[in-house]
Amino acid sequence: xxxxxxxxxxxxxxxxxxxxxxxxxxxxxxxxxxxxxxxxxxxxxxxxxxxxxxxxxxxxxxxxxxxxxxxxxxxxxxxxxxxxxxxxxxxxxxxxxxxxxxxxxxxxxxxxxxxxxxxxxxxxxxxxxxxxxxxxxxxxxxxxxxxxxxxxxxxxxxxxxxxxxxxxxxxxxxxxxxxxxxxxxxxxxxxxxxxxxxxxxxxxxxxxxxxxxxxxxxxxxxxxxxxxxxxxxxxxxxxxxxxxxxxxxxxxxxxxxxxxxxxxxxxxxxxxxxxxxxxxxxxxxxxxxxxxxxxxxxxxxxxxxxxxxxxxxxxxxxxxxxxxxxxxxxxxxxxxxxxxxxxxxxxxxxxxxxxxxxxxxxx
Amino acid sequence: xxxxxxxxxxxxxxxxxxxxxxxxxxxxxxxxxxxxxxxxxxxxxxxxxxxxxxxxxxxxxxxxxxxxxxxxxxxxxxxxxxxxxxxxxxxxxxxxxxxxxxxxxxxxxxxxxxxxxxxxxxxxxxxxxxxxxxxxxxxxxxxxxxxxxxxxxxxxxxxxxxxxxxxxxxxxxxxxxxxxxxxxxxxxxxxxxxxxxxxxxxxxxxxxxxxxxxxxxxxxxxxxxxxxxxxxxxxxxxxxxxxxxxxxxxxxxxxxxxxxxxxxxxxxxxxxxxxxxxxxxxxxxxxxxxxxxxxxxxxxxxxxxxxxxxxxxxxxxxxxxxxxxxxxxxxxxxxxxxxxxxxxxxxxxxxxxxxxxxxxxxxxxxxxxxxxxxxxxxxxxxxxxxxxxxxxxxxxxxxxxxxxxxxxxxxxxxxxxxxxxxxxxxxxxxxxxxxxxxxxxxxxxxxxxxxxxxxxxxxxxxxxxxxxxxxxxxxxxxxxxxxxxxxxxxxxxxxxxxxxxxxxxxxxxxxxxxxxxxxxxxxxxxxxxxxxxxxxxxxxxxxxx
Numbered sequence: 001x002x003x004x005x006x007x008x009x010x011x012x013x014x015x016x017x018x019x020x021x022x023x024x025x026x027x028x029x030x031x032x033x034x035x036x037x038x039x040x041x042x043x044x045x046x047x048x049x050x051x052x053x054x055x056x057x058x059x060x061x062x063x064x065x066x067x068x069x070x071x072x073x074x075x076x077x078x079x080x081x082x083x084x085x086x087x088x089x090x091x092x093x094x095x096x097x098x099x100x101x102x103x104x105x106x107x108x109x110x111x112x113x114x115x116x117x118x119x120x121x122x123x124x125x126x127x128x129x130x131x132x133x134x135x136x137x138x139x140x141x142x143x144x145x146x147x148x149x150x151x152x153x154x155x156x157x158x159x160x161x162x163x164x165x166x167x168x169x170x171x172x173x174x175x176x177x178x179x180x181x182x183x184x185x186x187x188x189x190x191x192x193x194x195x196x197x198x199x200x201x202x203x204x205x206x207x208x209x210x211x212x213x214x215x216x217x218x219x220x221x222x223x224x225x226x227x228x229x230x231x232x233x234x235x236x237x238x239x240x241x242x243x244x245x246x247x248x249x250x251x252x253x254x255x256x257x258x259x260x261x262x263x264x265x266x267x268x269x270x271x272x273x274x275x276x277x278x279x280x281x282x283x284x285x286x287x288x289x290x291x292x293x294x295x296x297x298x299x300x301x302x303x304x305x306x307x308x309x310x311x312x313x314x315x316x317x318x319x320x321x322x323x324x325x326x327x328x329x330x331x332x333x334x335x336x337x338x339x340x341x342x343x344x345x346x347x348x349x350x351x352x353x354x355x356x357x358x359x360x361x362x363x
Numbered sequence: 364x365x366x367x368x369x370x371x372x373x374x375x376x377x378x379x380x381x382x383x384x385x386x387x388x389x390x391x392x393x394x395x396x397x398x399x400x401x402x403x404x405x406x407x408x409x410x411x412x413x414x415x416x417x418x419x420x421x422x423x424x425x426x427x428x429x430x431x432x433x434x435x436x437x438x439x440x441x442x443x444x445x446x447x448x449x450x451x452x453x454x455x456x457x458x459x460x461x462x463x464x465x466x467x468x469x470x471x472x473x474x475x476x477x478x479x480x481x482x483x484x485x486x487x488x489x490x491x492x493x494x495x496x497x498x499x500x501x502x503x504x505x506x507x508x509x510x511x512x513x514x515x516x517x518x519x520x521x522x523x524x525x526x527x528x529x530x531x532x533x534x535x536x537x538x539x540x541x542x543x544x545x546x547x548x549x550x551x552x553x554x555x556x557x558x559x560x561x562x563x564x565x566x567x568x569x570x571x572x573x574x575x576x577x578x579x580x581x582x583x584x585x586x587x588x589x590x591x592x593x594x595x596x597x598x599x600x601x602x603x604x605x606x607x608x609x610x611x612x613x614x615x616x617x618x619x620x621x622x623x624x625x626x627x628x629x630x631x632x633x634x635x636x637x638x639x640x641x642x643x644x645x646x647x648x649x650x651x652x653x654x655x656x657x658x659x660x661x662x663x664x665x666x667x668x669x670x671x672x673x674x675x676x677x678x679x680x681x682x683x684x685x686x687x688x689x690x691x692x693x694x695x696x697x698x699x700x701x702x703x704x705x706x707x708x709x710x711x712x713x714x715x716x717x718x719x720x721x722x723x724x725x726x727x728x729x730x731x732x733x734x735x736x737x738x739x740x741x742x743x744x745x746x747x748x749x750x751x752x753x754x755x756x757x758x759x760x761x762x763x764x765x766x767x768x769x770x771x772x773x774x775x776x777x778x779x780x781x782x783x784x785x786x787x788x789x790x791x792x793x794x795x796x797x798x799x800x801x802x803x804x805x806x807x808x809x810x811x812x813x814x815x816x817x818x819x820x821x822x823x824x825x826x827x828x829x830x831x832x833x834x835x836x837x838x839x840x841x842x843x844x845x846x847x848x849x850x851x852x853x854x855x856x857x858x859x860x861x862x863x864x865x866x867x868x869x870x871x872x873x874x875x876x877x878x879x880x881x882x883x884x885x886x887x888x889x890x891x892x893x894x895x896x897x898x899x900x901x902x903x904x905x906x907x908x
Contacts, residue, residue, distance in 0.1 A: 088442075091466055093642060100636075104636075125599075185556050241656065278542065279543060280538045280539070285662060299678060314677060314681070343542075345684060346555075347690055347692075
């Protein structure tokens with residue numbers, strides 16, 4: 001009759017019965033099974049389980065596993081040192097495996113304990129209304145009024161008003177204090193280091209990211225290639241890299257369209273800002289055949305042959321082009337700053353492209 | 364009781380007596396030791412989130428002992444050979460050291476990350492359970508609001524924690540955060556300069572995020588969780604409808620010993636599973652990504668799953684940007700960053716009040732609705748899930764395009780349409796399903812369940828005997844409550860009740876009608892031993908089963 005015990009008062013089983021009764025339970029929906037001989041419950045709603053030892057042994061086994069796994073964890077901690085990838089991996093497996101085993105075995109043991117040894121409960125507890133009764137409410141109300149009257153707040157207008165006056169600036173203090181978290185933006189977002197001469201007063205060279213070498217135009221002659229470029233002297237300045245990094249692409253002259261300013265190219269070499277005009281990810285992907293620059297974050301796509309204008313995705317503006325030139329030794333240098341602020345849009349940016357065009361420039 | 368009165372063992376009696384003498388704990392325990400907790404699998408979902416949070420606190424505390432929240436430049440000379448001699452921040456370096464030079468460090472890092480994911484996921488499914496069963500209704504609206512706040516804070520905790528290792532992947536996330544912040548009208552660039560201490564990325568953001576991540580946000584979360592638990596305890600848990608369960612009682616197992624032990628075991632299960640994941644399922648292997656550099660990125664960059672819907676909305680948005688005078692409004696960033704989150708979070712926070720306004724239902728509810736019995740609410744829920752789901756899925760539009768060999772253009776356009784059409788379709792489908800399920804319930808009560816017994820009639824026809832549903836099944840179905848009507852009878856001069864007057868009143872009345880439309884009444888059976896055709900043309904009432 002234990003099978004019946006599991007099914008009769010159980011809450012979970014009926015759901016299967018509704019509509020499509022499972023064969024195992026259909027007998028009970030028919031109501032033909034004999035009711036079980038009631039095991040004299042001590043308290044109503046508390047149905048004791050078997051007195052047998054079986055479940056207890058299972059629980060004990062689980063607890064024993066936890067004990068052993070716990071000991072093993074300590075042993076493994078001492079045994080397996082770290083310091084290389086392989087060692088860290090082995091230590092991770094040993095420690096994590098024993099920890100997981102210890103926790104899961106203990107959890108299983110307690111669960112078996114609850115479900116097979118502790119009684120089955122079907123206790124009923126009354127809910128009491130959450131609302132307090134009318135008399136209590138009234139009393140609280142009158143107490144509140146009495147206390148307020150005693151404090152003098154309702155009557156003494158001067159007191160009340162000066163108190164409000166007193167706390168108002170106090171509330172502002174934390175906000176004022178936050179001001180020194182950072183400087184004001186000013187116009188720094190509009191300019192990059194490309195627009196400044198080097199300390200020696202020379203034009204700033206383009207440096208290959210990673211190698212730190214300047215670029216000789218004659219040596220960069222693989223059409224279809226793309227190069228990540230940083231400003232000379234700022235190779236490791238993350239703040240500068242976050243807005244000044246370039247991509248350098250070489251085209252055959254006939255491939256370039258009107259969007260690209262050819263006066264700013266050297267031998268078909270074009271430099272665009274690498275910082276996406278959407279939210280600032282580096283537009284690091286380049287498709288040679290279509291000349292598409294792609295931002296891996298949100299898939300904004302730019303046409304590199306046509307002034308990096310947007311052809312797809314959420315970016316609203318082209319990647320700004322940097323005026324390129326050569327110095328006396330034949331290295332690529334910046335002839336000036338980007339005509340418009342590079343990187344993501346911001347409130348004070350305005351239509352910088354239109355402003356440049358209005359002045360007869362190229363943006 | 365027939366047994367002789369037993370006494371509490373001395374050590375326990377001594378300690379508890381000591382405490383009772385001082386704080387009078389006896390009265391509290393007398394009332395609460397046998398507090399009843401109702402049972403249903405779905406009530407366990409919130410516990411997953413709770414226990415994950417405990418695991419997060421434990422593993423996170425361990426990590427703080429070794430992590431250095433500094434963006435100072437340093438050169439790595441540690442155990443991980445591929446990065447030796449590379450310049451990086453102290454934060455990234457110490458993360459590598461935790462991974463390779465601290466015993467159990469990698470384990471704790473991975474457990475911490477997995478627990479964070481499970482924390483958010485647990486909260487989400489718990490919230491869906493509460494939503495679909497109407498457990499947010501009076502008197503639990505405050506706890507619902509606390510829950511919405513907790514979910515928001517969990518996202519903030521995730522965002523700040525994710526950025527701390529300062530690896531290339533998390534840096535991409537930070538850059539997007541900056542791009543979004545700077546796009547805000549009026550305050551954007553000021554807010555960015557304050558947060559980052561100047562231009563992005565600066566040297567301040569990681570120590571600042573660290574303080575937010577290990578102190579401020581978890582502190583508030585802990586306080587809100589405590590309030591959440593206290594309210595749940597005071598108001599007592601809701602229960603599913605069923606035999607002997609009413610609005611005025613709780614049926615289940617007592618806190619001591621059964622629920623206590625079950626909850627303890629469940630915590631251990633959660634911890635055990637997280638330990639298993641931390642051991643066998645690699646997560647966020649920051650050493651593979653390299654240190655952060657704003658000039659670099661890897662393809663296929665993805666945030667943690669709970670940020671996916673924001674990523675998706677950024678990816679789907681068309682390139683709108685408008686200039687007003689000399690100011691720029693980058694709608695292609697502001698809209699996706701604020702609108703979906705605004706719709707979801709504000710919608711969640713307001714829903715209990717909206718529903719109460721529409722139904723005019725001011726009663727206390729302690730017995731849960733079955734989702735089918737509130738078709739509009741359930742369908743709105745599924746519409747919301749679809750909206751969120753499309754955004755989430757399209758957060759990996761590049762991966763989808765690669766996996767299914769579809770052009771990125773097509774995938775993105777599919778997403779742009781699906782995010783609007785999908786929720787509508789989901790609403791309609793789930794509405795029909797709810798109605799169908801209601802009909803089925805009405806059927807079970809009205810005609811009984813198939814017994815599986817086939818009877819042959821004298822004239823040769825075969826019929827299946829239907830019997831009344833089991834008592835507890837029937838009680839479960841009868842738990843359905845009618846949605847109250849606002850259709851108050853007009854008074855003698857034909858003036859409608861105050862609540863439904865005017866334009867807003869009419870909207871309210873229309874919504875109320877929509878809420879109640881297609882409510883299938885439950886009718887008790889016409890005779891108990893119903894018989895239905897077992898074979899034949901299938902014209903029988905239950906022939907579709």
